Amino acid sequence: xxxxxxxxxxxxxxxxxxxxxxxxxxxxxxxxxxxxxxxxxxxxxxxxxxxxxxxxxxxxxxxxxxxxxxxxxxxxxxxxxxxxxxxxxxxxxxxxxxxxxxxxxxxxxxxxxxxxxxxxxxxxxxxxxxxxxxxxxxxxxxxxxxxxxxxxxxxxxxxxxxxxxxxxxxxxxxxxxxxxxxxxxxxxxxxxxxxxxxxxxxxxxxxxxxxxxxxxxxxxxxxxxxxxxxxxxxxxxxxxxxxxxxxxxxxxxxxxxxxxxxxxxxxxxxxxxxxxxxxxxxxxxxxxxxxxxxxxxxxxxxxxxxxxxxxxxxxxxxxxxxxxxxxxxxxxxxxxxxxxxxxxxxxxxxxxxxxxxxxxxxxxxxxxxxxxxxxxxxxxxxxxxxxxxxxxxxxxxxxxxxxxxxxxxxxxxxxxxxxxxxxxxxxxxxxxxxxxxxxxxxxxxxxxxxxxxxxxxxxxxxxxxxxxxxxxxxxxxxxxxxxxxxxxxxxxxxxxxxxxxxxxxxxxxxxxxxxxxxxxxxxxxxxxxxxxxxxxxxxxxxxxxxxxxxxxxxxxxxxxxxxxxxxxxxxxxxxxxxxxxxxxxxxxxxxxxxxxxxxxxxxxxxxxxxxxxxxxxxxxxxxxxxxxxxxxxxxxxxxxxxxxxxxxxxxxxxxxxxxxxxxxxxxxxxxxxxxxxxxxxxxxxxxxxxxxxxxxxxxxxxxxxxxxxxxxxxxxxxxxxxxxxxxxxxxxxxxxxxxxxxxxxxxxxxxxxxxxxxxxxxxxxxxxxxxxxxxxxxxxxxxxxxxxxxxxxxxxxxxxxxxxxxxxxxxxxxxxxxxxxxxxxxxxxxxxxxxxxxxxxxxxxxxxxxxxxxxxxxxxxxxxxxxxxxxxxxxxxxxxxxxxxxxxxxxxxxxxxxxxxxxxxxxxxxxx
Numbered sequence: 001x002x003x004x005x006x007x008x009x010x011x012x013x014x015x016x017x018x019x020x021x022x023x024x025x026x027x028x029x030x031x032x033x034x035x036x037x038x039x040x041x042x043x044x045x046x047x048x049x050x051x052x053x054x055x056x057x058x059x060x061x062x063x064x065x066x067x068x069x070x071x072x073x074x075x076x077x078x079x080x081x082x083x084x085x086x087x088x089x090x091x092x093x094x095x096x097x098x099x100x101x102x103x104x105x106x107x108x109x110x111x112x113x114x115x116x117x118x119x120x121x122x123x124x125x126x127x128x129x130x131x132x133x134x135x136x137x138x139x140x141x142x143x144x145x146x147x148x149x150x151x152x153x154x155x156x157x158x159x160x161x162x163x164x165x166x167x168x169x170x171x172x173x174x175x176x177x178x179x180x181x182x183x184x185x186x187x188x189x190x191x192x193x194x195x196x197x198x199x200x201x202x203x204x205x206x207x208x209x210x211x212x213x214x215x216x217x218x219x220x221x222x223x224x225x226x227x228x229x230x231x232x233x234x235x236x237x238x239x240x241x242x243x244x245x246x247x248x249x250x251x252x253x254x255x256x257x258x259x260x261x262x263x264x265x266x267x268x269x270x271x272x273x274x275x276x277x278x279x280x281x282x283x284x285x286x287x288x289x290x291x292x293x294x295x296x297x298x299x300x301x302x303x304x305x306x307x308x309x310x311x312x313x314x315x316x317x318x319x320x321x322x323x324x325x326x327x328x329x330x331x332x333x334x335x336x337x338x339x340x341x342x343x344x345x346x347x348x349x350x351x352x353x354x355x356x357x358x359x360x361x362x363x364x365x366x367x368x369x370x371x372x373x374x375x376x377x378x379x380x381x382x383x384x385x386x387x388x389x390x391x392x393x394x395x396x397x398x399x400x401x402x403x404x405x406x407x408x409x410x411x412x413x414x415x416x417x418x419x420x421x422x423x424x425x426x427x428x429x430x431x432x433x434x435x436x437x438x439x440x441x442x443x444x445x446x447x448x449x450x451x452x453x454x455x456x457x458x459x460x461x462x463x464x465x466x467x468x469x470x471x472x473x474x475x476x477x478x479x480x481x482x483x484x485x486x487x488x489x490x491x492x493x494x495x496x497x498x499x500x501x502x503x504x505x506x507x508x509x510x511x512x513x514x515x516x517x518x519x520x521x522x523x524x525x526x527x528x529x530x531x532x533x534x535x536x537x538x539x540x541x542x543x544x545x546x547x548x549x550x551x552x553x554x555x556x557x558x559x560x561x562x563x564x565x566x567x568x569x570x571x572x573x574x575x576x577x578x579x580x581x582x583x584x585x586x587x588x589x590x591x592x593x594x595x596x597x598x599x600x601x602x603x604x605x606x607x608x609x610x611x612x613x614x615x616x617x618x619x620x621x622x623x624x625x626x627x628x629x630x631x632x633x634x635x636x637x638x639x640x641x642x643x644x645x646x647x648x649x650x651x652x653x654x655x656x657x658x659x660x661x662x663x664x665x666x667x668x669x670x671x672x673x674x675x676x677x678x679x680x681x682x683x684x685x686x687x688x689x690x691x692x693x694x695x696x697x698x699x700x701x702x703x704x705x706x707x708x709x710x711x712x713x714x715x716x717x718x719x720x721x722x723x724x725x726x727x728x729x730x731x732x733x734x735x736x737x738x739x740x741x742x743x744x745x746x747x748x749x750x751x752x753x754x755x756x757x758x759x760x761x762x763x764x765x766x767x768x769x770x771x772x773x774x775x776x777x778x779x780x781x782x783x784x785x786x787x788x789x790x791x792x793x794x795x796x797x798x799x800x801x802x803x804x805x806x807x808x809x810x811x812x813x814x815x816x817x818x819x820x821x822x823x824x825x826x827x828x829x830x831x832x833x834x835x836x837x838x839x840x841x842x843x844x845x846x847x848x849x850x851x852x853x854x855x856x857x858x859x860x861x862x863x864x865x866x867x868x869x870x871x872x873x874x875x876x877x878x879x880x881x882x883x884x885x886x887x888x889x890x891x892x893x894x895x896x897x898x899x900x901x902x903x904x905x906x907x908x909x910x911x912x
Contacts, residue, residue, distance in 0.1 A: 004134050012137045013038040016067035019058070020044050021051040021083065022099070023075040031124050035070075038133065048078030052086050059090075068136065069096045070120070073107055081110050088114060095140055097132055099124060112401055121877050172247060172268035175254055180205045183263060192270060194240035208237040210244055225251050225264055234271065246275045294375075294391030297382060298326040300349055302342065305386070315391050317371050326389070330368055330377070337365045349384055357381060367394070374398045411853075412460040412575070413504070414511045415872055418857025420459075420572070425517060427455055428501070435498060438485045443698060445488055446475065447718045454613030458576045462507065467500040511850075512857050513780070563600035566652070567593060569609045570643045571808065573616055577641060580620045587627045587638040588620070595645040601652065605746060608722040615656055615719060615742060616641065623660030623740060633737060635659070650748045657741035663734045665691050692732045696720035763812075763894050767909050769862040770814065771896060773855040774907065778900065782829045784822070787899040794887075795895060795906040798880035799823065802848035804856050805876075809867030813886055815878070815908040816852050822903025823847055849875035886910050 018039040022028040023046050035042055043058065043066070045051040051071065059065055069087065073080040084096050097118045098111055111117075118136045121128050172193075173186040185193075185200045193200070193208055200207070209218070213236055224231040230252045237245055247268035254265040294315045296308035306322045313319060316329050331338035344364045351357050361379050368375050374395045380388040417424045431452050438445055453468040474491055475482060482488050509516060574591045581588035601609070624639035631637055645654045668691050669683045677694065678686070698717045723730055726746065733741040771789065778784045797819040804814045818826075827844045835843070852875050860870055878886075887893050887910060895908040 004130050006130060009130065009133050009137060010038055012141070013133060014040050016140075017041040018043070018068050018070065019051065019054060019066040021046070021048065021069070021071040021075070021080065023047050023072065027123065034124065034126060034129065038129075039068075047075045048080060048083030048086075050077075051083050052078070055087055055090070065091050065094060067095065067140070069094060070099065071096065072099045072122070081107060081114070084111075084114055084116060093143060095136060095143070097136055109401070109405070112397075123879055123882065125879065172270065173266070174200075174205070174268075175263055175265045176205050177263040178261070180264075182207075189268075192239075192245055193237065194243075199240075208239075210236040210238040212236055212244075221251060225253055228253055228261075235268075244272075245270060246272045292393075295388070296321065296326070296391070297386050297388045300385050302326050302345070304329070311393075312391065315370060315373060315375060315393060330370065330375075331365075332370070334368070337368065341365055345387060348381060349387070409460065409462055410507055410511070411874055413462060414508065414853065414857060415874070416459045416575070417508055418512055418516075418853075418860060418872065421516070421861040424459060427452075427459070428505070428517070431456075431501065432498065435492060438489050438492075440485050442482065442485055442488060445485060446472070447721060449475075450614070451611055451718050454617065455610055458572065458613055460575070460579070461504045463503045464497065464501045467495065467497055471495050471497065512854055513777070516858060563602050564606070564609075565597065566599050566601050566609075566645060566654075567595060567597040568809075569601075570645075573612065573643075576613065577616055577620065580617060581624070581639075584620060585626070586620060586624050587630075588624060589638045589640045592640065592642040592644075594643070596647070599645065599647050599652070601746075601748065605726060608719070608726055608728065608746070611719045611722045612656070614716060618716065619656070619658040619660065619740075623658040623662075625661050629661075635737075647748065652744075652746040652748050654744040654746060655741055656744075657733075657739055659739040662736040662738060662740055663692060663695070663732070664736075665734075668692070668694055688734070689732075692734060696730075763892065763909050763911065766810065766812075766859075766863060767894055767896060767907065769859040770856055770909075771898065771907055772862075773859045774851070774898065774905065776858075777851060777855050782826060784825060785901040787901060789896055789898045792895050792897045792906075795883065795897075795908065797904055797906065798883065800845070800848045801878045801880075801883060802852040803876040803878045803883075804852050805873040806856075807871040807873070809870040810863065811911070813908075813910040813912070814852070814856055815883055815886070815906070815910060816848050817883070817906040817908075818848055818851075819903045819905075822900060822905065825902040826851075845877075886912070 016039055018035065018041065020028070020032060020035060020042060021044070022031065025046075028044060028046075032042060032044060043054055045054050048071075051069075055066065055069075069084070071080040071083060075083075078086075080098060084098070087094050087096070095118075096114075096116050097120055098116055099120045099122050100107065100111075111119075118132055118139070120132050172189040173184075174182060174189050175184040176182050182200050182203055182205055185195075185197055190197055190200070195207075206218075217233065217235070221231045221233065230250060232248070232250045234246060234248050237247060239245060248271050249266055249268045251264055251266045253261055254263045256262050292311060294309055294312040296312050297305045299305065302325050304321045304324050304326050308321060312321055318324075318329075321329060327338050327342050331341060341364060344360055348357050348360045351360065361381070364377070364379060366377055368377060372395070373393050376392040376394045378390040378392075380390070382388050434448055434452065439448065449468055449472055453465055453472070456468065457465045471492060474495075475488060478491075482491065505517065570591075570593050574593075577588065577591045619641050620639075624641075625633070625635075627637045630639065639659055641656070641658045643654070643656050645652060647653075665688065669686075672678045672683055672691075672694055673680050677697065683691075695716050696719070720730070723744065728747065729745040731743045731745075733743065775786055778786065795815075795817045797817055799820040800818040800823045802816045806812050806814060823844055826847055827840065830847065830850075831840055831843050856872060860872065863870065887908075890910045890912050893908060893910045895906060898905040898907065
């Protein structure tokens with residue numbers, strides 16, 4: 001903040017008119033009071049639709065647009081993103097600042113695609129407003145200078161057109177005697193000089209000499225013609241009215257009929273227009289060279305013209321581009337894009353219809369990698385022979401987008417792993433065991449690989465999923481050569497999947513601590529041993545009724561060890577379903593789960609429930625249609641996948657359905673014939689049930705191409721295989737254009753046990769687990785010592801705040817408040833030297849989030865098991881007023897003050 005000059009910001013913003021859009025009236029009124037200090041004029045709107053209407057009306061009344069828009073995202077009638085899109089369609093140069101909360105990360109990519117990179121954290125503070133306005137003003141001035149430059153270029157071009165249009169060649173003739181006294185002038189000479197013949201004849205020729213011309217030029221001319229030679233050169237002459245003109249002159253000795261040297265004659269060509277063109281061209285070139293974009297043009301033969309901006313040389317990393325082929329420069333490697341470019345430009349130049357030209361232009365490549373740069377390409381057809389390109393280096397912007405996307409992916413992975421630590425450790429351990437001791441059956445290897453890929457995908461892993469997919473592809477392409485497990489083992493070892501998994505694990509350890517994945521404290525008990533103990537307890541329960549209360553309590557604990565809540569297992573697929581839908585550009589409602597949340601299923605069903613990832617993949621990839629297809633079939637654009645279940649005696653009925661296109665039996669029949677499963681004659685006699693069951697066959701797929709999601713024909717076979725192992729059954733209810741329902745019938749072990757009593761969650765125990773991890777974090781990573789802790793009724797410091805929401809098994813807000821002194825001390829440990837003050841301040845602002853993410857993620861593994869799966873949100877920024885409002889609206893709040901050797905932390909659980 002110390003580098004921001006408030007006075008300078010106000011000097012700039014007081015010239016600007018603002019439209020501020022916010023649907024929350026109190027927030028709108030308080031923010032307007034803050035903004036009035038900065039802006040000349042402020043208009044407000046209450047929603048996106050109102051904002052667009054005011055935007056249009058303002059232009060109609062003032063013949064100009066608002067200088068700046070500040071808008072919230074979530075609003076009724078039309079949200080901030082759609083409103084910004086509408087405004088940018090009207091005025092692509094509009095400057096927009098978006099007010100966004102930290103948890104609105106899914107909108108970041110949409111905003112970047114619209115070209116919006118300035119944000120205000122919500123709620124708006126004076127400090128964040130200053131920082132954002134400072135950045136916006138810099139961009140506003142840069143864009144304004146650029147637009148003024150473009151206007152100047154247009155003005156110069158207009159002048160150039162006028163000069164060229166009126167340009168003509170004038171021949172000016174004159175003679176002088178040996179002393180340079182004028183003896184003759186032509187009419188053209190009179191016209192261009194402004195003198196009459198009478199005013200010129202008898203006068204020395206220097207009557208038209210311009211003071212700008214150096215004396216040495218005339219000395220050279222006289223030396224040349226006095227020697228009897230021809231002199232040529234360019235001369236600036238003075239007009240009678242004080243103006244000037246330029247001529248290209250040829251001066252030579254003049255002789256009479258007797259061959260006597262009697263004087264000198266001169267023929268001149270008017271080059272004034274040419275000189276002005278030169279000056280204008282230089283001015284134009286200077287303007288282009290002072291932009292950070294590449295401007296160039298090329299002809300119908302794809303050869304670059306001579307004039308271009310200096311940035312073009314940087315983009316193409318060459319010292320000259322004139323007369324070079326633009327297709328070769330733009331597409332040195334990508335032959336497909338090069339051919340598309342050449343064909344497209346050729347068609348565009350041959351078209352007369354403007355709409356067809358625009359359509360063809362929209363199909364041309366918009367981005368290209370040239371060397372180490374990513375270049376954005378814009379096209380402008382000048383005439384039937386010339387096309388102009390505007391090239392912009394967007395490497396930094398792309399890197400920023402990729403960093404943001406990578407951070408989002410990492411955060412998703414950390415949340416998934418932290419909230420299901422034991423499950424992830426088991427998955428990791430099982431995968432390591434699998435690689436170190438492959439099954440002898442090569443079909444089983446393929447099934448296991450496919451399932452591991454689905455499970456790691458569900459955990460949002462960054463690297464191992466694509467690595468397993470690559471392994472599957474290699475095995476599938478060489479299945480005739482790979483005939484035993486040893487050969488496959490050789491392939492997998494060569495791909496080194498364990499090292500690739502380690503890349504993901506390093507990120508997890510960096511975020512959650514080196515000891516997070518440590519299994520040293522875990523006790524491995526085989527399921528069969530737990531079942532043996534469980535049987536003994538049941539026997540005691542049935543034969544020793546006087547021990548019933550104690551035995552029931554122990555038995556409840558055993559059930560939680562040997563069983564999982566079905567709801568929690570299905571709920572974990574919610575994020576997987578959402579992610580797959582986005583990847584395949586399909587619109588999908590959140591996963592629907594219906595059933596008793598207290599229904600528990602034994603561990604022996606775990607492999608089956610893990611295999612359901614393949615069914616969800618198929619529902620989205622094969623079942624749910626593209627939005628335009630659904631709309632054309634009068635269906636809701638958003639598809640729906642639903643899970644419902646109920647327990648009847650010792651049988652669990654699980655239904656998973658989608659409202660997609662249904663299973664095309666003709667396509668199944670066609671694939672069965674193509675793959676030699678059945679003859680055409682046999683297929684015609686198969687029942688619908690028999691045809692539908694073909695989808696469970698090994699390597700049977702209706703897809704022509706294999707993707708990382710589906711197409712190998714293994715996934716459904718894995719489900720059937722796991723189902724057979726537990727003596728389960730499946731039936732398929734197929735309805736064309738309405739969807740498919742898979743009905744699973746699963747046997748459950750009978751347990752004669754009273755329904756467990758509801759366990760009240762001890763909030764102080766939850767908070768204790770979080771505080772324990774906070775202590776450990778400080779002790780392991782810093783030199784900060786804990787002095788003491790005590791429960792208090794309120795926080796007294798709000799310098800740095802982080803809020804994480806816990807949902808599902810336990811619903812509450814976890815609030816961390818750090819004082820300034822403590823965060824500075826932590827920053828000394830975590831932030832390397834070499835960063836600017838602004839960068840350090842920004843990183844300090846994020847430190848509470850890193851601490852909260854790590855400590856709460858680790859603490860979850862110590863939460864009571866009966867809570868089941870707990871979702872943790874990404875960290876959110878809050879201010880003092882928001883924290884106090886949460887406390888005010890809460891059912892209960894527990895706050896602990898932690899005193900350290902370098903400052904204070906407040907940790908609170910707020911239950912709403």
